[in-house]
Amino acid sequence: MSDSTHTGQVSDALKQSLSCLPGGLPDAMVERILRCVHYEPVIGIMGKSGAGKSSLCNTLFSPPPASVDAVRGCTRRVNRYHVRRGSHTLYIADFPGIAETPELDRQYRWLYRAWSSKLDLIVWGLKADERAWKDDLRCYRELLNAGAEPERFLFVLTQADKMEPCREWDNSNHQPSANQSENLAIKTELAMTLFAAVHPVIAVSATENYNLERWAEALIQALPLNSCSAVSRHLNTGLRTERVQNTAREGFVSIAGTIFDEAASVVQTSGKLVRQLQRLRQRFLSLIHVVWHLLF
Numbered sequence: 313m314s315d316s317t318h319t320g321q322v323s324d325a326l327k328q329s330l331s332c333l334p335g336g337l338p339d340a341m342v343e344r345i346l347r348c349v350h351y352e353p354v355i356g357i358m359g360k361s362g363a364g365k366s367s368l369c370n371t372l373f374s375p376p377p378a379s380v381d382a383v384r385g386c387t388r389r390v391n392r393y394h395v396r397r398g399s400h401t402l403y404i405a406d407f408p409g410i411a412e413t414p415e416l417d418r419q420y421r422w423l424y425r426a427w428s429s430k431l432d433l434i435v436w437g438l439k440a441d442e443r444a445w446k447d448d449l450r451c452y453r454e455l456l457n458a459g460a461e462p463e464r465f466l467f468v469l470t471q472a473d474k475m476e477p478c479r480e481w482d483n484s485n486h487q488p489s490a491n492q493s494e495n496l497a498i499k500t501e502l503a504m505t506l507f508a509a510v511h512p513v514i515a516v517s518a519t520e521n522y523n524l525e526r527w528a529e530a531l532i533q534a535l536p537l538n539s540c541s542a543v544s545r546h547l548n549t550g551l552r553t554e555r556v557q558n559t560a561r562e563g564f565v566s567i568a569g570t571i572f573d574e575a576a577s578v579v580q581t582s583g584k585l586v587r588q589l590q591r592l593r594q595r596f597l598s599l600i601h602v603v604w605h606l607l608f
């Protein structure tokens with residue numbers, strides 16, 4: 313069955329469940345719900361050149377959208393990838409990396425500032441084996457000073473397999489050694505402190521497929537409520553874990569609750585009606601919970 317058939321059936325069922333509300337309220341509420349369903353999030357990927365931003369972005373989607381270069385910085389402008397699944401669209405803004413040359417840096421820092429307010433979330437790649445994050449810190453603080461909100465940033469430790477002692481990486485199980493794990497934990501803690509990160513910092517390796525499920529869960533948790541379901545829809549099947557789906561579903565139910573409360577506030581309420589509205593709200597949100605997987 314197509315996306316639009318599902319959406320049509322769900323929208324009819326939702327309107328039916330709200331039919332005791334007066335006037336055009338059920339239609340208006342369902343229209344707001346559908347606007348959230350078709351919301352098109354934009355996720356930005358920022359950080360130093362060669363941090364592995366494009367590679368990380370490629371682990372999310374299939375076929376991989378970004379180009380990757382081993383030596384030269386290869387993202388020169390903001391590549392805006394359009395990812396479609398059924399009637400749903402997600403935009404990925406893959407940014408050129410900072411700290412390549414001072415001239416490019418001036419341009420790129422301007423670019424980061426111009427875009428930061430347009431993004432639902434900014435994933436900031438920090439290379440795990442990098443000794444100095446001074447350029448990242450400077451650029452991040454500039455963005456905060458220009459008004460960016462710290463909760464919009466999700467820092468991620470990239471290329472975890474290169475963490476010292478890198479020769480100890482377990483190539484068969486794609487896991488760090490005990491020494492590497494210890495160093496990764498120290499580096500993760502350092503990133504949390506230096507950047508005063510709002511969301512957990514997680515160490516991943518895109519090429520080794522290491523810790524990507526945990527990272528996808530952190531990504532969905534860090535997103536604003538209005539975009540987490542829409543983003544979850546586009547994750548590669550392996551990354552759409554039970555926890556990812558639960559978090560996204562709860563986020564959407566919470567948005568539906570807000571839509572219900574705003575609509576209910578215009579209804580004249582007596583004591584009896586308040587109790588009826590509470591029961592209706594519960595039934596409506598249970599229905600949203602059940603039909604979520606048909607919408608996303």
Ligand SMILES: Nc1nc2c(ncn2[C@@H]2O[C@H](COP(=O)(O)OP(=O)(O)OP(=O)(O)O)[C@@H](O)[C@H]2O)c(=O)[nH]1
Binds near residue numbers: 365
């Ligand atoms: N070992 C290892 N190499 C990686 C990993 N992620 C990326 N790389 C390699 O690091 C190099 C740079 O990766 P990119 O994804 O192009 O980095 P970028 O941050 O997009 O670089 P710019 O576009 O220059 O800003 C490439 O050779 C990748 O193959 C990883 O998790 N492990």
Ligand SMILES: [Mg+2]
Binds near residue numbers: 365378379407
């Ligand atoms: Mg790139």
